[in-house]
Amino acid sequence: MKRLNLLLLLSICFSLISYGQFKQTPLPYDYKALEPYIDSTTMYIHFNFHHAAYTNNLNKALEKYPELYKKDVTELFKNLNELPTDIQTAVRNNGGGYYNHSLFWTMMAPAGSTKMSAKLEKALTASFGSVDAFKTAFENAAMTRFGSGWAWLVKEPSGKLTIYSTANQDNPFMPDSKVKGTPVLALDVWEHAYYLKYQNKRAAYVKAFWSVVNWAEVEKQMGM
Numbered sequence: 001m002k003r004l005n006l007l008l009l010l011s012i013c014f015s016l017i018s019y020g021q022f023k024q025t026p027l028p029y030d031y032k033a034l035e036p037y038i039d040s041t042t043m044y045i046h047f048n049f050h051h052a053a054y055t056n057n058l059n060k061a062l063e064k065y066p067e068l069y070k071k072d073v074t075e076l077f078k079n080l081n082e083l084p085t086d087i088q089t090a091v092r093n094n095g096g097g098y099y100n101h102s103l104f105w106t107m108m109a110p111a112g113s114t115k116m117s118a119k120l121e122k123a124l125t126a127s128f129g130s131v132d133a134f135k136t137a138f139e140n141a142a143m144t145r146f147g148s149g150w151a152w153l154v155k156e157p158s159g160k161l162t163i164y165s166t167a168n169q170d171n172p173f174m175p176d177s178k179v180k181g182t183p184v185l186a187l188d189v190w191e192h193a194y195y196l197k198y199q200n201k202r203a204a205y206v207k208a209f210w211s212v213v214n215w216a217e218v219e220k221q222m223g224m
């Protein structure tokens with residue numbers, strides 16, 4: 001009984017310690033759900049090690065400023081330059097890694113489970129000339145990002161849709177981002193996202209991504 005009480009006390013202490021910290025939302029599908037385009041081992045490692053590390057490191061960096069756990073992480077990005085200087089880099093890199101991956105998981109779905117609606121097709125055609133032209137421009141952003149980073153489709157405050165890419169774990173909320181707005185499609189082009197299956201063939205991974213894009217989520221992010 002004493003042992004049970006001790007375990008209960010410890011579990012309450014741990015939950016109090018972690019209260020309010022940033023947490024990973026479980027994947028909305030199985031690790032193998034995106035096969036053969038994204039392999040299950042990559043998904044497992046990417047979610048449980050890479051994304052988990054960014055999340056843990058963000059929480060650790062904010063330990064001195066626990067009031068920041070209550071903020072929406074995108075607010076931390078928008079006010080990056082006003083944050084205490086000793087955590088700005090950690091919020092940029094680990095906060096970016098936490099948020100970008102959380103968004104990325106929702107941007108994918110099992111192949112064939114969602115379809116681009118006529119409404120979305122119309123919006124992409126109006127912005128880029130055609131859906132094919134949109135895809136080519138997005139692939140180009142993903143391919144020309146030197147080193148590690150992300151390709152984005154961003155809805156700017158004016159409503160304009162813009163494709164661009166950022167280095168490392170930067171994103172369109174950060175003050176020095178050349179394009180600012182809400183990311184409505186995201187693609188991780190860090191090697192850890194594709195190396196096991198595609199090795200150095202980033203182009204093959206980028207092409208494969210189209211088979212698992214969650215078009216319903218893109219529409220949701222666009223507010224359609």
Ligand SMILES: [Fe+2]
Nearest residue numbers: 050188190193
């Ligand atoms: Fe990643």
